[in-house]
Amino acid sequence: MSKPTLLLIDDEERILRSLRMLFFTQYNVKMTTDPQDAIRILREEKVHVIISDQRMPVMQGSELLRIARETSPATMRILLTGYSDLNASIASVNEGEVFRYLLKPWLGDEVKKVVAEAVSIAEASFAVQSQVSTSPVIRSTQKPRVLIMDHDESTTKIVHEILEDRCEIVWACDAQHAMEELAKQDISVVISDLMLGDTNVSYILKTIKQLNPQTQCIVVTSFNDTSRLIELINQAQITRYIAKPVSRKTLERNLESMLERFQMLGNQPALQKRQSVAPIMDPHEKQLSGNFMSLLGRLRVRMTA
């Protein structure tokens, strides 16, 4: 069996040479400083994982990863950058839909682990892709449920306008309520601010994938904190990050595509792994998330009883 393929893109060749040494024994490593060249490789070959720098002449990494998403959807996308710039991070979520946002300098073992995980997910994705035409599309008869975690009523209003009665819309104003709703386990899309009143709800978002890997998460916020966003990419796999004030059109477009993805992941459970999350690093959040999970156990017992 041939080695899985990694594609590395960075405008600094020394980065490429260095990464290659890390991977060439286990993987077939392709590398280039030219994003156009990378796109050509993606078109011509089966690439399991693409690792791109963000700031490059000609093309930004998030843009390259967006193209990669279209060109080779099964390829797992990783951004490796030394510059945590908010706009770049937002683009990497919304356009690049990256699996991980990694920072330079990196730790060899960690990057190896992430790449190994990404490779195995990509292999599963390629397998699904090859048989996708044969599997029948099953439309769930149940109404999708959208949970809104936001103090601001206007978000809920817009969602109501967009969805009308196509979905069940639940509005949670505090963390407790949000957790209870999530415990019912049939949330398709969560639309959440990062703060609910005084509570930082990142830990809830980071726990969502453990409850239901199918649930999609849209963050709608006026917070502009790059490092928090990067955490949410890696540890919550949020799929959209929209800055407030939200325009109806933007939210509509993203909400529709997330509802569709929820549906698609229901039909293709193997693809749910593409949104596997990294473990929560912050000890406090870890504890909160643990508490949430045990609360969940109690709630489910109560509900089934």
Added chain:
Amino acid sequence: MFHTSQLGQDVLTPSHAINAVVPDATDSPDFLNPDYARVLALRGLVHNAKKSGQDIFTLIHPISAVEPDCTVMEVAELFLNPNNSKLLSLPVVENGIPIGVMSRYRFMDMYLKQYARELHGKRPIRLYLNDKPLLIELDQPLAEAAHHITQNMQFPLTEDFIVTRHGKYLGVGFVMDLLKEMEFRMRAHADELNKAYSSLKSSQLALVQSEKMASLGQMVAGIAHEINTPLGYVQNNVAIGQELFMQVRTMIVGYEALVDNLLNEQASEVEIAAQMQYISQLRAELNAQEMLVDMQGLMTDSLYGIDQISELVMNLKDFSRMDAAATEAFNINDCILSALKIGRNVLKNKVDVTTLLDELPKIKCVPSQLNQVFLNLFTNAAQAMDTHGTLMIKTWYADDAIHISIADNGKGIPADILTRIFDPFFTTKPVGEGTGLGLAISHQIIQQHGGDIQVTSTLGEGTCFQIHLPLAVATAISPTLN
């Protein structure tokens, strides 16, 4: 005929004034007095006065005026009335119009003469009054009224002033009250001014600081990226090297053991065969020759990366030389090169920089400040380019001054905002992205170096900044910018 009940209050605050002119019907027995109409009229004025901020209003004492046909003796009675003891003078009014004033001083002067009572007593006061009273219109600003009175009052002070509205008599006011009020206001104004001045000063400092921090923040983020890239591969290469080192060591140990056994005549064939087997297995796992060649390349890369990092750190040190005193002479070309290095991350993928730097004499300056100016101009230029662009930087020396021209081929600045770009807080960037102080501070820095900065721009073609710095800097360089 006198309405004097409210007299005897020295300092009248506005609320007192209202009380003074709006007597309650129950405790004012003389509300049928024709003067009451005036009181009512005044009550109407209270409201207006408060609204329009009429200053004079608070000073009015609604004294009933003396008619010109009043006799001297009657006037004497009025002066003797203890209720009037505070009045320096009595207003004389005919048909509502003040025609003069009779002062106590003037009256006594006349009355002290022999047979004065007999001679003048029955005569009308009209014949004795001062027909040039101090007149103030109600809506006159306090300062103007005070000016008018101090210009026209007599020494010693013998008269009160008369307040009119549209020329009609309203009441009298005490000059001392007016001056006191004036002094009070001036003091309040001075306090306010002082406060405003110190708060302006501190907010200016805070703003200059925040602009510095904003550009510093941008710079730090840029530098972080510049450093993280080489740091990324250097760290990784070292980690790889360490691992390879361990593998190669294992291999060498294996080879040495084999060599030892081959040289040892007592060594068994079986043992040697096992060692050879072990070594060929190691070789299969690790192509040491090839790895070492690769590793050599990585070492070279690493040294290069370390050089890069040290250069960046050096630049940062040069750049932020906070030696405020402009006692040392520097070469402006060095400042420009240093700013270019620091700005490299903003410029490198976007801007082709051309430098034409002539030999320059050194000048006394604060390099950290000039670096800030140049970096600001370079980043502005990069931001003005929608796509790839060019930046031309020239320096030359002529007419005892250093000239710097920084020209980009960006989108240019529209004429209507070109005149405002050095204004503090003027920015075309979205809220939160620019403080609007970058160029204002640059302008100030250049000025403090005794120079000037000018801009020309053509829409769609580009913008050119010209800086002139005189060789001899006479002006002190402000420490506030550091």
